Amino acid sequence: MSAIVEAEGLTRQFTVRDGARRRRVLAVDDLTTRISAGEAVGYIGANGAGKSTTIKMLTGILVPTSGTVTTCGLRPVKDRRRLAREVGVVFGQRSQLWWDLPVRESFRILAAIHTLSAAAERARTEELVERLELAGFLAVPVRQLSLGQRMRAEVAAALLHSPRLVILDEPTIGLDVLSKQRLREFLVAERRAHGTTLLLTTHDMGDVERLCDRVLLIDHGRLVYDGDLAGLSRTAGAERVLTVDLTAPSADLTGIPAARHLSSEANGLRQRLAFDAESTTAARVFAAVAERAEVVDFTVEEPDIEDVVRRIYAARR
Amino acid sequence: MRTTVRVYWRLLRAGFQRQSAYRLAALGGLVANTTFGLLKVAVLFATVRAAGGSLAGYDVGRMGTYVWISQAMLGSVNLHGRTDIAERIKDGRVAVDFLRPLDVQAAEITTEVGRSLFALIPRGLPMIAIGAVVGMAAPESAAAYPLGVLSVLLGIVISSATAYLVGVAGFWLVETRGLQVCYMVVSGFLAGLFVPIQLFPRWLLLVAHASPFPSMMMYPIEILSGRVGLAGALALLGAQLAWLAGVGGLGQALTRAGRRHLEVQGG
Structure with a gap:
């Protein structure tokens, strides 16, 4: 199977100001891994373990200190704009919708940004609106949505251009049980329908259990486990x-x-x-x-x- | 190319629509603009009269044009240095900008210009209407109108592109507020917001011309008030284009260099 993500020796250092002194912190340390097309991978670890930093390097937001990474066959930093057409990212704690515009308008702008044809835009929007049950609040400005509604809209926004790789950074954070359940069901259905590759960081083990067939565990920037969930329990x-x-x-x-x-x-x-x-x-x-x-x-x-x-x-x- | 135009057109409209969501703020701005416009009229007309009816090429009519056009542009030309991108760099939301298949600088400036263009409706047009009633001179040549409008648009774009530079300084600085306040103090003054820059002493006039600020507001006013002729208008438009290329190019370079500095930690 073709590789969607290939990281080799991927490393990122940060400078942290500690009073007057500066310290160097290894957020991601020598990460080597490979994710194949169609996989669903849970990327877990404590706060500050390096999950988000990894994702930002995979998508070309952050420049690695050393090592290489290829995402969807592209070099994330150099080919950032081309890669953006292949990847959809949901940051649970950051919105990519236009705060003061209606949800529908955000979708329209994103469709234009991704140069979807009018027909493709209509078909995909309809599909997402139906499957994520967005119809009730399409005309509402994003700032007035509940968290559950907003997250569903965020997921739709990230998936509007039918990306091959979907990365979800703590997508269920703060959601109630029912909203979590709905979101997971949607992701399972989306994978089945489009063969989308899923990479998910989460603290919610329910997400991993229901969505992922492979787990990467990271601790202090280092990969400490790569395998299925059952194996993780055995290891421990x-x-x-x-x-x-x-x-x-x-x-x-x-x-x-x-x-x-x-x-x-x-x-x-x-x-x-x-x-x-x-x-x-x-x-x-x-x-x-x-x-x-x-x-x-x-x-x-x-x-x-x-x-x-x-x-x-x-x-x- | 056509798809690129479509994308940025959408962003421009998005900025326009976003701004239209804040009607009360627009009304507040209108009241403030009118008040300060009348104040400027009182002070500057008195100055012109005290100078014997003409001062640095301004008679009372042209001074009226200066006052009301500068007030009309105030809501649209960024003379405060505050930008959305500065906030997004500070809190890490800029990550989302880098996830889009867009040029971060072009997308940001386009959106800001869209907001500025909206502001011309509730805050710009009423000033022109008041000016027409209170009294302002028209340029002699009809060609001054299209050239003047073009110059106003260029002024808006230059101001967005320059304020963008303050914002992306955040890639290096933890806090850009100090820089933003400096920009606010200097830009309004040198752009000719308080008095036409031709009233400056010579050395200060040279300082102003060595900065992009007069091209944001003073140049369009000189064209629309008829203080400069056709040739002068074309020269000012040329200077505006040069400033746009300068600040735009610098913004591109800073955005590229800043990415290597970007440290979005946590979340």
């Missing part, structure tokens, strides 16, 4: 948790092979056991519990990705 040695409700108060269920007693509630009526998915199975742990007490109900929690990320970070300190 994250544990699954079995919660059991028992018929009668019982002593703590310690000593079960390959499992660790976490907590007991209500005199041991409810107990939680953690186990490593690599060394045992939920069934085996459950069977061992059932030998010692009568179980009414149980649940198995998968590892929380935020917890996984925390573990990976902690292991690197």
